Amino acid sequence: MAKIVIDGVDYEVNPDNNLLQECLSQGLDLPYFCWHPCMGSVGACRQCAVIQYRDEDDDKGMLVMACMTPPTDGMIISIEDEQAKSFRSNVIESLMISHPHDCPVCEEGGECHLQDMTLMSGHNYRRYDKEKVTHRNQYLGPFIGHEMNRCITCYRCVRYYDDYAGGTDLSAQASHHHVYFGRHEEGVLESEFSGNLVEVCPTGVFTDRTFSENYTRKWDLQTAPSICTGCAVGCNTTPGERYGTLRRITNRYNSDVNGYFLCDRGRFGYGYSSSDQRFADPLQRKNETAEIMDDSAVQSMLDGFSSENTSVTTIGIGSPRASTEANYALRCLVGADNFFSGMSDEEFESANLILQLNKDKAFHSPSIREIEQADAILIVGEDVTNTAPRIALALRQSVRNKAMELADQSRIPRWQDAAVRELAQHDRSPLSILSGYKTRLDDVADDEIIDSIPRLASFAQAIAGSLSGKAEQIQVEDGQVAAVEKIAEQLKSAKRPLVIAGSSQGAELIKAAANIARALGESRADGAIDLCLLTPEVNSMGMAMLSTEENSLGAALEKLRSGEASKVVIVENDLYRRAPHGLVDEALEKAEQCLVIDQLPTATTAKADFVLPCTAFAEQESSYINYEGRAQLSFQVHRNHARAKSSWQWLSAATEEGIESLMHDCADAVPGLAKLCEILPDKSQFVGGMKVPRQSHRYSGRTAMKSHLGVHEPKQAVDSQSVMSFSMEGISSQKDASILASSWSPQWNSNQSISKFQSEVNGELKQGHTGKLVMERNAEGAYLEVSVSEDSSAELQLSRAHQIFGSDELSSRSSVIKQRMVGSYLGISEEDARSKRIRQGDSIAIVGVEASLSACIRSSIKNGSAVIYCDETMDSHSLPRSINISKSNNEVQTGIKGLIISDLMDEDN
Amino acid sequence: MFTLFKDTLVSQVVTLWKVFAKILVKADTVQYPEEQPYMFPRWRGRIILSRDPDGEERCVACNLCAVACPVDCIALQKTEDEEGRWYPEFFRINFSRCIMCGFCEEACPTNAIQLTPDFEMAEYVRQDMVWEKEDLLISGTGKYHDYSFYNVCGKKIGGKDKGEAQNEAVPVNVRSLLP
Ligand code: SF4
């Protein structure tokens, strides 16, 4: 710790950080643009100037840039000095000479860092009356809008997009005061993390197009802390609502999980919740038509499904995309024995394996913050960019640990971003990827082993064998021995090695990955090895914890088919995405009564006798358990004005007491979930029963929003069940960050105000709530047996591809996400394509399977293996592990246009 | 005794004198409504939405009037035409709440919303005091005749390209390295 004096006041600061960061950590107001808490300093904008004095007798001092100055013991500085102030106000005046008169029609207005800093620096009158520089905008795809005139050339965008997120298609162009930030030509921004530009850019150059379409100022949005339901990472988000519909999603800081960034699926994939296809009323199917049911009919129908009231067996099928409470309420309704998994059987097998490994004390499941600390990484078969995108962004930071190490050796502070990058050049911490195809992380990978899944399993097991004599020894091809040794050595010599695997390619790779981690652990005294096991959906972990291992979906369908059970309740699940279509058809045909609770029409709801409408993620309070076993609470943002209720409200008798009593029941009844209730907010902090308002203190239009319906304003809606209220009244989260939805602080209207709520910059939120790890790790495990047999009955070995836009069921029903989706495709090698006379984009038929896919010829794929991506219409669970293909004459519906992969062969080849 | 005399009788006589003296003065009251008083242009009465000199809606749906309104009686929603011009999809004022404070006019960056000298807004049914954009929008420029926000702002809209607003240079050619 260093003792420094700022404007006559003593502070203790961390000498490893820069002065600007430390001033902000102390809660002081110092303007800045180019520095970002996650990206360090480059000293480009000159906005953070302060005066530094040589000693106590020095009354002149000199100007220094706070973001480029390390604090040293005894340092004396001044933020308030007149010279510093006038320097800052002159700097911003010159940054603003060409700034357009746009605030009223700028999406950033009201949460603009530039507005805030201009005000803070004291520049308020335009003196420059010469011509302003103007720029043409570019079309950057359905997500991001571009209004280049507003740029202040802070370079944050390219530093984020290129340096931090590894993008290649955004650059600084032209020179001097003509500098331009855009693509080399108009087109869709390729990075899966482009949405963060909206929050990184301190001005309104990059804006959220989905938000602009239904634009509302930040102060008019009703918000609450929420959890992204896009994948198993469980990023923290702030959805905002106005006039009954969701308007946008922004990042919500969580020091352990997503930090400052989201992926584009999470940020832009919310549109389905305002889809006009949403179910509004309970429906009963009568012959071919659906009739609306009244409340009493719904009640008697539900009673008929309850295990207490019926002699026939009712089974329940849960869902990994439904909340813990929805699944638990269903389990209570039908009884634990009759509660079945809603995952596909392969996925369920993997999920159970992951669950078991997550209880093993040899391993540790790293949070994103911990992933960023890894200095040697092995990914076994998982395409993280498409299955758990935020983790891919974290891995791009972990490979920089080598650079940080070099910086430490050369005594360069880690926050000196440009210097550290210059020093390290292309030196990276090793990242090795075993995969069926080239992934989006190939540009930062040290080694990429591309092969069929069984052969990858043997490769991975060989690494385990090389690390420890106790693991099963497997022989690999001579050509691969060196690679095995190299990867094993890299992991062994690392300070914090990390092994990543996931359920998308089946259980064998997970087992092999666990064996590697276990073998690594043997030679180490320092505790558990980071083993990050990814499940596919937001609550896959929670769902697996609630069901028994025997109760797979296959078993449920068999029970219905055989007549052992005759009624079925399906919660938030489209079974046609989970099991072979034939089996689902047969089971649902046989079922006497089928009740489906869901938001949107699916193939399954089309077969149901009863459909109950349920609320979308932002319309309900619920909890989800992420890949680490971290339970997180997601609050209700707004009410659903149709008759939709959350699934647990339909199914549970105890709806009056609210979600809390259900969570307490669940914690008592399910052994693994005993800690679930620890995520509930601490009620003692709410003085006099006052709630936390969901609306900002400047929420406008309250006496006019609904006055066209009736001039007598209705009473503010009362939320009896939550600690939050649907109004402006109460104890604002500005005082208490434990239920912080959107951050705001006087003079800080943009999201940069988050530093006011952090214990220190990049630290935990002051009254922090980062979720709760519910899993107990106390089991002893052993090496697992990995089966590496190939299915050689056909010529191409299949591996599965996933798409960030498309593989997630709900987000893919949003219209903007649809614009980025591709149709089913089959990736094959050039040679295999040539031998079948298949060209890029041709339609392909798979022998014995009814489907037509586009050919996607990729240079890196091994001959004899293929990668398949199935869109939602395909019967993907009927596919064998190996296939024969031929060219087909069918038209493909959606081609592969827009597919972003690096090894796509040119069409002319 | 003298004080009592002075406080009562003298005072009453003086008062009477003052009253009768007004008999010959012209009356201030008028025969409203037959006779209309002169209203000053800056009077804060019925709110209108004006148009710019080209006859286009001035309001750009920036929401500043709504947030400035102390009784929160303005609600609107932004929308956009194909060429990027922002305007309100709906714009509603609940006049039964409005206190004619003029903060909205003060806040408006485009001179769109203006208070006018018209004060005759009484209704028999309170619901009729909820006015929509169709009721508020007039066909002229109101009190400010020349101002057109989009001529100053940098956004491209139909009929005005980049570089064509006031004080703007032609758009930069990013491929050129010339100064
Ligand atoms: S970027 Fe900020 S200052 Fe510039 S026009 Fe937009 S809101 Fe105004």
Ligand code: SF4
């Ligand atoms: S576009 Fe935004 S982030 Fe990029 S340099 Fe300009 S102001 Fe900074």
Ligand code: SF4
């Ligand atoms: S990584 Fe997953 S949880 Fe995070 S924003 Fe993306 S989809 Fe949502």
Ligand code: SF4
């Ligand atoms: S302040 Fe003016 S431009 Fe903005 S919404 Fe109100 S009337 Fe329209």
Ligand code: FES
């Ligand atoms: S923040 Fe210090 S120079 Fe930009």
